Amino acid sequence: MTIQEQVSLKNYNTFGIEAKAHYFIEITSEVELIELCQSGFLANKNLLILGGGSNILFTKDFEGIVIKNSIKGISFKKSGQLIRVTSGAGTNWHELVLKSLEYGANGLENLSLIPGTVGASPVQNIGAYGVELKDVFESLKAIKIATGEVATFTKDQCLFDYRSSVFKNDLKGQFIITEVTLNLHNSKETNISYGALKSALNEKKIDNPTSKEISNTVIDIRQSKLPDPSKIGNAGSFYKNPVIDKSDFTILQQKYNGIPGFHQPANKVKIPAAWLIEQTGWKGKKIGNVGVNPTQPLVLVNYGKGTGKEIKDLSIAIQKSVFSKFNITLEAEVNIY
Numbered sequence: 001m002t003i004q005e006q007v008s009l010k011n012y013n014t015f016g017i018e019a020k021a022h023y024f025i026e027i028t029s030e031v032e033l034i035e036l037c038q039s040g041f042l043a044n045k046n047l048l049i050l051g052g053g054s055n056i057l058f059t060k061d062f063e064g065i066v067i068k069n070s071i072k073g074i075s076f077k078k079s080g081q082l083i084r085v086t087s088g089a090g091t092n093w094h095e096l097v098l099k100s101l102e103y104g105a106n107g108l109e110n111l112s113l114i115p116g117t118v119g120a121s122p123v124q125n126i127g128a129y130g131v132e133l134k135d136v137f138e139s140l141k142a143i144k145i146a147t148g149e150v151a152t153f154t155k156d157q158c159l160f161d162y163r164s165s166v167f168k169n170d171l172k173g174q175f176i177i178t179e180v181t182l183n184l185h186n187s188k189e190t191n192i193s194y195g196a197l198k199s200a201l202n203e204k205k206i207d208n209p210t211s212k213e214i215s216n217t218v219i220d221i222r223q224s225k226l227p228d229p230s231k232i233g234n235a236g237s238f239y240k241n242p243v244i245d246k247s248d249f250t251i252l253q254q255k256y257n258g259i260p261g262f263h264q265p266a267n268k269v270k271i272p273a274a275w276l277i278e279q280t281g282w283k284g285k286k287i288g289n290v291g292v293n294p295t296q297p298l299v300l301v302n303y304g305k306g307t308g309k310e311i312k313d314l315s316i317a318i319q320k321s322v323f324s325k326f327n328i329t330l331e332a333e334v335n336i337y
Contacts, residue, residue, distance in 0.1 A: 001027065001035070003023055003041070004023070004024045005023055007066070009050075009058060009066065012066075013053035013054075014053055014115060015233040015234065015302050016304075017311075019059075019061050021048075021065070022062065022065070023064070025065060026070050027071060027090075028070045028071060030143070030150075033143050037145050037147065037176075038148035041065075042065060042145060045065050046062070046065070047065050047145065049069055050069065052092065052117045054116040054236060055124065055235055055333070055335060056334065060308070062337060068090075069119050071089050071090040071178050071179070073088040074087045076100075076103050083100075083105040083183075083185060083186055084183055085103075085184055086180070087181075088178070089117060089118050089176075093111075093117060093118055094113050094114065094115075097111060097112050098215075101211055105186065106184060109190070109214040110130060110218060111128055111133070112214075112215040115236055119177040119180065121133050122180060123167045123177070124163055124168070125164060125165050129218055130191050130192075130193045132160070133160070134158075137158070137182060139155070140153050140179065141177070142177045162243065163240050163333055190209060190211060197214070197221070201213075226293075226295075227299065233303075237298040238299065238315060239298060239318075239331065239333055242276075242328050243264055244268065245267065246268065248327075252271075256326075259275070273298055273330055274298045276322045276328060276330070277297040277298065278297050279326075280318070280325055288306070289310060290311050291303065292318070300314060
């Protein structure tokens, strides 16, 4: 374990933003992490735990310690139709999906090609095409930063919610996740309830898709809508889809014919943020070195020389436009520093 100073973070964030970390430490094992936490070096310093850098926007240098979680490894344990997979937090998420499918473990196919690492998946409760992490989650291991103690969190203890968990709220900044265990299966059961996925499968004339066919279709959809971060800097979806009261949605329906909405529990309705952004005229708009993706307006992009401040200013301008027209506040899914 080496402590580096004044390290560029440009290659550690998918926006490709230049920023420096005062201290930078890459961790490759749980033992290393425990030793670091017990050393006292982290005390009273700002900390940032970095995975794949796909959900972060730097607007300035980070005056603290950036810990790059590179704890890897994937293992499978089969019991009947249940297949339990345990992965190091630093493993690339899509790599886990592909290796699980290769093993014959199904359940992650709808979550194909989501950027980032396994350790970030429970923090965000990642989700796509009708499936969320909580649907397959069993438990995780994490190290308490203040003491170096090892803790295990069950599904209930993680308090999963829409793109959220206890690690984004009450326990934010207190633990570093080292491994995640998921419950997958080898049955033919699949989830194709999500409209866009079902339509894409119909176009391919696939009536009873295998998990691999679902994964390939999800990859096709994502690649057709989302720019490749290695070519155009971006962090995927910048905003969460807002959830509003059903009564407020009814009022919006009367004013905006055709506004899409998906009914949720407790008389709530989820509205696609992409639709709201497009209706306010931002889709495809470019301002200087940054802009809004022309095929998926949820994605803000850095065209090469943009700064974090430019992207943040753009995101705020979009939020103001949406609030002004619809009285809806868009909440950023990306973490801004």
